[in-house]
Amino acid sequence: MIELSELTKNYGSRRGLTELSLQVNAGEVLGYLGPNGAGKSTTIRLMLGFIRPTSGVLRVLGVDPRADADDVHRRIGYLAGDFLVDSRQRAGECLAFLGNLRGGVPAQRIGELADRLELDLSARIKSLSKGNRQKVGLVQAFMHRPELLILDEPTSGLDPLMQQTFLEMVTEARDHGQTVFMSSHIMNEVESVADRVAIIRDGRLIATDTVAGLRARSLLRVQIEFAAPVAPEEFAALPGITDLTLTSTAQGALLTCRLDGSPDALVKAAARHTINALRADNQDLEELFHAYYTGEHSAQDAETNPIA
Numbered sequence: 001m002i003e004l005s006e007l008t009k010n011y012g013s014r015r016g017l018t019e020l021s022l023q024v025n026a027g028e029v030l031g032y033l034g035p036n037g038a039g040k041s042t043t044i045r046l047m048l049g050f051i052r053p054t055s056g057v058l059r060v061l062g063v064d065p066r067a068d069a070d071d072v073h074r075r076i077g078y079l080a081g082d083f084l085v086d087s088r089q090r091a092g093e094c095l096a097f098l099g100n101l102r103g104g105v106p107a108q109r110i111g112e113l114a115d116r117l118e119l120d121l122s123a124r125i126k127s128l129s130k131g132n133r134q135k136v137g138l139v140q141a142f143m144h145r146p147e148l149l150i151l152d153e154p155t156s157g158l159d160p161l162m163q164q165t166f167l168e169m170v171t172e173a174r175d176h177g178q179t180v181f182m183s184s185h186i187m188n189e190v191e192s193v194a195d196r197v198a199i200i201r202d203g204r205l206i207a208t209d210t211v212a213g214l215r216a217r218s219l220l221r222v223q224i225e226f227a228a229p230v231a232p233e234e235f236a237a238l239p240g241i242t243d244l245t246l247t248s249t250a251q252g253a254l255l256t257c258r259l260d261g262s263p264d265a266l267v268k269a270a271a272r273h274t275i276n277a278l279r280a281d282n283q284d285l286e287e288l289f290h291a292y293y294t295g296e297h298s299a300q301d302a303e304t305n306p307i308a
């Protein structure tokens with residue numbers, strides 16, 4: 001559906017994207033995550049053919065989006081990060097007009113989507129709040145059941161209930177065999193719907209993986225309460241242990257650490273003492289994503305990740 005190969009985009013001396021390669025397969029939902037300024041919108045504008053790459057090759061629906069823009073735009077549902085339309089129009093008129101541009105969309109279909117999103121089609125767009133304007137943008141992207149949806153920060157401005165409705169719409173689109181590429185800067189938002197997640201920072205792709213794969217890679221947070229004091233040296237040098245803290249408690253000692261890989265050495269070291277309680281849980285994905293954001297996870301990690 002989408003194939004980006006060593007795509008680079010420079011804005012004069014400013015970097016937009018650097019040698020980014022990514023493939024999006026038919027029928028999948030891909031969450032495209034990165035902090036502000038990472039290059040998400042640049043990628044999307046390239047995919048729509050609005051801007052020209054400095055170097056590299058891209059194919060959307062099998063064609064070069066700049067060479068065949070009309071065809072690509074008809075077959076895609078696109079929501080821009082800054083969705084703008086003639087604000088004097090009523091929402092319903094605007095959507096009917098955009099529907100006609102795409103070969104005609106039944107009024108009933110527009111009505112159903114508007115009802116779901118609680119959008120008043122009779123309101124003039126200029127009178128709508130930011131979130132309600134975003135709903136107009138969502139309806140126009142979904143209404144013609146495009147084979148590919150490209151959505152730039154689609155939940156921006158939506159309240160939590162509407163975010164949930166939007167995520168249900170994405171799941172249904174996938175169930176109908178549509179492909180969805182959606183950008184976001186919030187992992188929690190995409191993890192429930194995305195089959196795969198791609199993370200970019202500073203214009204570079206730093207990881208792509210399935211949500212399950214990312215979860216498996218996240219570190220374990222471990223807490224062990226000992227019945228008597230223990231020495232930090234017994235644990236500090238164990239394989240896979242980071243961020244070790246050891247504090248005295250009324251009962252004895254509380255050890256906390258992060259664990260990457262096998263728990264065997266830690267469990268065996270701890271078992272030499274009496275343990276009152278033990279807790280281990282996975283770092284949540286938002287936390288893992290934050291580590292990618294801030295560069296704690298480096299390019300070295302990315303090399304071990306499947307970039308598909």
Ligand SMILES: Nc1ncnc2c1ncn2[C@@H]1O[C@H](COP(=O)(O)OP(=O)(O)OP(=O)(O)O)[C@@H](O)[C@H]1O
Nearest residue numbers: 011014015016034035036037038039040041042043
């Ligand atoms: N038209 C432009 N001219 C010059 N630099 C630009 C232009 N558009 C984007 N950039 C730069 O390219 C980089 C990537 O920007 P982009 O808008 O793609 O990021 P983003 O990930 O979509 O960010 P956000 O989450 O804030 O929307 C930024 O450093 C930005 O300043």
